[in-house]
Amino acid sequence: MLSWVEKYRPKSLKDVVGNDKVKEKLKTWIESYLKGEKPKPILLVGPPGCGKTTLAYALANDYGFEVIELNASDKRNSSAIKKVVGHAATSSSVFGKKFLIVLDEVDGISGKEDAGGVSELIKVIKKAKNPIILTANDAYATSIRSLLPYVDIVQLNPVPTTAVYKVLKKIAEKEGLDVDDKTLKMIAQHSAGDLRSAINDLEALALSGDLSYESVQKLPDRRREANIFDALRIILKTTHYGIATTALMNVDETPDVVIEWIAENVPKEYEKPEEVARAFEYLSKADRYLGRVMRRQNYGFWKYATTLMTAGVALSKDEKYRKWTPYSYPKIFRLLTKTKAEREILGKILKKIGEKTHTSSKRARFDLQMLKILAKENPEVAADLVDYFEIKEDELKVLVGDKLASEILKILKEKKKLEKKKKKEKEKLEKEEKKKEKAKEEQPQLITQPKKVEKEIKVEVEKKEEVKEKVVEKPEVKDVKEKNEQKETKKEKKKEKKKKEDKGKQLTLDAFFK
Ligand SMILES: Nc1ncnc2c1ncn2[C@@H]1O[C@H](COP(=O)(O)OP(=O)(O)OP(=O)(O)O)[C@@H](O)[C@H]1O
Ligand SMILES: [Mg+2]
DSSP, X not given: OOOHHHHTOOSSGGGSOSOHHHHHHHHHHHHHHHTTOOOOOEEEEOOTTSSXXXXXXXXHHHTTEEEEEEOTTSOOSHHHHIIIIIHHHHSOOSTTOEEEEEEOOGXXXXXXXXXXXXXXXXXXXXXXXXXXXXXXXXXXXXXXXXXXXXXXXXXOOOOOHHHHHHHHHHHHHHHTOOOOHHHHHHHHHHHTTOHHHHHHHHHHHXXXXXXXXXXXXXXXXXXXXXXXXXXXXXXXXXXXXXXXXXXXXXXXXXXXXXXXXXXHHHHHHOOSHHHHHHHHHHHHHHHXXXXXXXXXXXXXXXXXXXXXXXXXXXXTSSSOOOSOOOOOOOHHHHHHHHTHHXXXXXXXXXXXXXXXXXXXXXXXXXXHHHHHHHHHHOHHHHHHHHHHTTOOHHHHHHHHOHHHHHHHHHHHHHHHHHHHHHHHHHHHHHHHHHHHHHHHHTSOGGGTHHHHHHHHHHHHHHHHHHHHHHHHHOHHHHHXXXXXXXXXXXXXXXXXXXXXXXXXXXHHHHHHHX
């Protein structure tokens, strides 16, 4: 049983969806062959499953060509190429048969296993009388770089999601599937322009009997890691907003990395200064949003940054440049790799300063500058700070250079030596002091005894006085004294009374005797 991918492979160009301009280009190309002209072979370049192989076969079918194919699974060394395509390419049509030679995935021709394959291919191309179509995912793979001057590169884009959806809808109807539009659209979105994977997903789900929206959501995301060079080529070649904005769809790099790639290669592709200026205007705006992502930790800003750096840059040019541009790796990354170790060390120092001073690394960066200035102006103080922040030798070297670092370290060493010496001296003095005290303590008791006795006596006297005072102050004693006094006054009063009485008695007696 044929898989749905094969079953629904378009036989004619009119059934191939998307990439309309490419279809037109292929038609004029093959027609010029039919007119006896000899245009260069075509290299169809595009992401997986967008219809490269399909296009080649559909073209052959529409124009009555027989396909001679050497595909990726065959060996493609020099002798295989000579044997399989060499003859067909160079021979004139036999019995009115026309041949179209299709060499699939030439970027996969390996230097080792397929030794000599590419150079043999170039030989075949030079002598070819029949049309040749080559396909590749990556036109800039180093393995086929030597081939590029001999071919006409034709770029294909991922199949638009709406086109993928339409193909799926047609297949679903023909297969009588009970599936709703929402689910089909979800499969299309997941495919990221890879029609082969979209059809395979639909078939797999139909076989499983579960075509629900939920099961589609669980599908693995087909967005594969695409070569950044592919994305660059799309951005820098296209003048189409929609195509440019989807260029990064398959790129597994964050926008802050991608922007460096674009910035590096804009001047290589764009030739007019005003186009370069416009492109950089957009890149600087994109960069501002990337800065906001970092500062506010709001990744929502990424979408503005990526739109500006893709569509903004793409639309900065007046028209597409029809040339092959070798794009390159951003110099800034090379520089960053070179300075990576240094930056790591500085980071360590900043952390130490931050911890000691309880400040942010931003503020610590300021202190670091102060330390740099101090190192020149006042190495003595700098040495103290180096000691305080516990900055190591390699770190200091990165910070102030080898010469200053060794000067500061020398000062620090001297200081440490001096400190050690002082510490030792202090310890020695303390020891001696202790020794003296100990010696004093250990001398005969006699000398100290009198003092002790005196003390004791003094204490005794004090105690006695205290007791005296206490006795006087005793409340009972006070009472007794009062009572005694009271008694005495009473006695006296009695006496006086008696005296008075006696006197009275005397008076009355006197009166009597008068
Ligand atoms: N543009 C398209 N229109 C209709 N069907 C397509 C299209 N592209 C792909 N398909 C479907 O997907 C299947 C695979 O496509 P094809 O083999 O042409 O992809 P490709 O670009 O050659 O991929 P690869 O890079 O993996 O070789 C086809 O059999 C067909 O069913
Ligand atoms: Mg293919």
